[in-house]
Amino acid sequence: MNIKLFKELHKTYQQFSSFAQRALGKKSTIHSKENFQLDEYLKIYHSIDTYCYVIADSVNMEIIKAGGSFYKMLGYQPEEVVGKRYSFILKAYYLPDLIKLIKGGIDYFDYLYKQPPQNRPYIKANFTAEFKVKNRESIHILGQSIPILFNEEMQPIYFLNIITDISNLKPDKAFTHYILDTSDDNDIKKIKTKFKPSNQQNENPISASEKRVLLLMAEGRSSKQIADDLCLSEHTVKNHRKNMLKKMGCFSSAELIKTSLVNGWI
Structure with a gap:
């Protein structure tokens, strides 16, 4: 989180x-x-x-x-x-x-x-x-x-x-x-209820390398395909996904992608 x-x-x-x-x-x-x-x-x-x-x-x-x-x-x-x-x-x-x-x-x-x-x-x-x-x-x-x-x-x-x-x-x-x-x-x-903009609330927690992985996840690519496209190991791709899930308190890739789209992070 x-x-x-x-x-x-x-x-x-x-x-x-x-x-x-x-x-x-x-x-x-x-x-x-x-x-x-x-x-x-x-x-x-x-x-x-x-x-x-x-x-x-x-x-x-x-x-x-x-x-x-x-x-x-x-x-x-x-x-x-x-x-x-x-x-x-x-x-x-x-x-x-x-x-x-x-x-x-x-x-x-x-x-x-x-x-x-x-x-x-x-x-x-x-x-x-x-x-x-x-x-x-x-x-x-x-x-x-x-x-x-x-x-x-x-x-x-x-x-x-x-x-x-x-x-x-x-x-x-x-x-x-x-x-x-x-x-x-x-x-x-x-x-x-009017909510004041919050810099904390809208801050993008995704790193540049994680974003590259997430964009390909949003296209429906598998971990292996993403690894091949980005010249990474499949283990690294899975670690990026795991870290993003933890940062945003999400429980699935679909939820992770949806949250990122709603907040304008991808």
Whole structure:
């Protein structure tokens, strides 16, 4: 993984955590959890067609329930993710998108806490992003993050995250994030998150020799063919590929090529 991106991710995640965990350790938080009928709440979503959901405990930063067409859409069994920390599911996003997603979460909480307490249940965050499906190609998703449980101070505890596959509906695969405030029926606000350009985020981590290999990979050439074309050993070509995968946090050649194209590195 690119060390500069990793540092930015770490710093951003720490800031997000400080917002998300404001209700941590409060008696009213524990009381709210004990009295919340989660299964009854979820019944209202059973009419949705192909979707899956994750219930996230923002106070403890963990996943407490998953369901819907979870395995069909994402390749994971619900029991593989329940009880896991946020970081488990966040790994399914491409690194540049992940940093934007967390920054969008910071903007969401910042906006939420500036609103009157009675308005907070009506404020959610929506985003579109590429999601790495287990053992399959990535899909483009619409994520909707809705606060469903608050403590007495109206600090959010549980979020319902509804995930829909929109790969065939949205030809533009760019990451988007916005806040939707429906607290006033006569003045529904859609606030798009604006991301400031980041030199770190857009910095090309690929060396000149790696780029030559990657360009031929993008043409569909095998390691042996690339080695012959560049007068390298096949071992060197494979090492370049391995190093690029590690730098960019990718798991396959297809993902590596896609990430490089999206960021304009090749």
